[in-house]
Amino acid sequence: MFGVVLCLLYMQAFLLHAFCRYCLFSATPTFLLAERVVPIPPSHEPLVP
DSSP: OHHHHHHHHHIIIIIIOOOOHHHHHHHHHHHHHHHHHSOOOOOSSOSOO
C-alpha cells in the first residue's frame, strides 16, 4: 500500500503537476501507519554499561 501511495504521489507531482486534496488526505494515514509498522533498527551500543 505504501508503495502505491508513493507511486501515485509521484504521478501527481511530476506528471500531472497538480495535487488532489482527497488523495493527499488518504495518503497521510498511510504514511503514519507505515511509520509505525517499519521496525527501527537497534543501536549497536550495549544496554548495560
